[in-house]
Amino acid sequence: MSAEHSGSPREDTVSLVDVLQEDEQLEEEASAVLGGSDSDHCSYPQGYVKRQALYACNTCTPKGGEEAGICLACSYKCHEGHDLFELYTKRNFRCDCGNSKFTNLQCKLFPEKEAANSKNKYSHNFFGVYCTCNRPYPDPEDQVEDEMIQCIVCEDWLHGRHLGCVVPDCVELQEMICEACMNHHPFLWTYAAHLAVPRAAEEEQQVKEESSGEEVKREAKEEEESTSNDSKAEASDGPSCKRSRQESEGGCRLKELQAIGQKIVQSGAVFWPSPWRSKLCSCISCQKSLAAAGLCFLLDESDTVLAYENKGKNSEQERGGHDPLMSALDNLNRVQQLEIIHEYNDMKTELKDFLQGFAAEGKVVTPDDIRQFFEQQQSRKRRRFNSGQFYCS
Known part of the structure; x- marks a missing residue:
């Protein structure tokens, strides 16, 4: 997604602070989304990739x-110059590039592909439209500033104003399940009553008043059972957490929550705090139910987009530790190394001083300013060359 200038002189100039801030933000976003994906090799041989950037x-x-x-690599190598829709990330997807869905294109990176990927899941996102309003993003006809939030189940993107609820603070650290997916998997409402981010103070207080008595009884019962079984558990299997004992004994956390009967208004999207997946029941019965519903990923905390983004950022930082300049210098002799290093340091210092002058005076940097700077650099380099100046050890 990109923005185009209308051609007026003012729109070709921006403040240095704006440039630096926008560049840093774009780099961080790119590292988060693309850092975990390979830009040179088609992901098809990897099968249905757990999570990857898609187009x-x-x-x-x-x-x-x-x-x-x-996949990312095919968007670069096979579809250069094409009209692409950025889909951000999707889970368990295998690259389609060049298969039977493409009548006039063969994948340049991995041409030997099956006709179709039967396990791939598609939505209207693949035609460049999103949300329940079925509109493109960005939408040229929509003048309302609104964020798009991805449902972790259907992976569609929805406008905040179309979620049927108030978007909470720190939404980037939370996961969202849209109303349609909640209703398609009704057991999620049971979890929502206990684990979801409270929607409003009044609603939270009402729920507490309805269930406080039953909650106290349940906690007392659990504490009594835990105390009586601690010695047996330690003698047979050694120390273990309450969740492990529950699973080994065949207990079901979901059934316990259903028995409590705590209520929640079953409408609108639901937001979940970051540790909520670890609190879902993983007994054998629930695992089978999740598998049948195609929701096994809910038990996998590494499935989250946040975990994927952090992986991308870490990978980018690791790659950043290998300076390409230093790698190139290894292939030069000592005299050439010193000359290149001197030139590089000179240019870096002068460019920094040049830009700091604009920042200090609150001026904007124009294309002519940048052109003039490099012309001056070339002129100084020619003067040094003509004077016979060089460096050696």
Whole structure:
């Protein structure tokens, strides 16, 4: 997604502070989304990748045809110059590039692909539209500033104002399940009554008043059972957490919560705090139910987009530790190394001083300013060369 200038002189100039801040933010976002994906090799041989950055090509698979998704590398190598929809990330997806959905294109990176990927899941996102309003993003006809939030179940993106609830603070640290997915999997409402982010103080207080008596009884019963069974558990299996004993004894946390009967208004999207997945029941019965519903990923805390983004950022930081300049210097002799290092340090210092002057005076940097700076650099380099100046050890 990009923005275009209308061509007026003022729109071609921006403050240095704005440039630096925008560049830093874009780099961080790119590292988060793309850092965990390979930009050189098609992901198809890896099978159904747990989570990866995906794109849809409007040039090759326009609306009215079959949905198809391509990996990061194929978006660069096979679809350069095409009209692409950025899908952010999707889970358990295998690259479609060049398969039967593409009538006039063969994958340049991995041409030997099966006709279709039967386990891939598609949505209207692959045609560049999102939310319940079925609109593109960004939407040229929508003048309302609103954030888009991804449902972790259907992985569609929805406008905050179309979620049927108030978007909580620190939403970037939370996960959201849309109302349609909550209703499609009703057992999630039981968990929501106990684990979800409270929607409003009044609603939270009402729920507490309705269930406080039963909650106290349940906690007392659990404490009594825990105390009586501690010695047996330690003697047989050694120390273990309450969740482990519950699973080994066949207890079901979901049934316990259902028995409590705590209520929640069953409408609108639901937001969940970051540790909520670890509190879901993983007894054999629940595992089978989740598998049948295609929701096994809910028990996997590494499935979250936040975990994927952190992996991308860490990978980018590791790659950043290998300076390409230093790698190139290894192939030069000592005299050449010193000359290059001197030139590099000179230019870095002068560019920093040049830009700091603009920042201190609150001025903008124009293309002419940058051009003039490098012309001066070239002029100084020629003067040093003509004077016979060089460096050696």
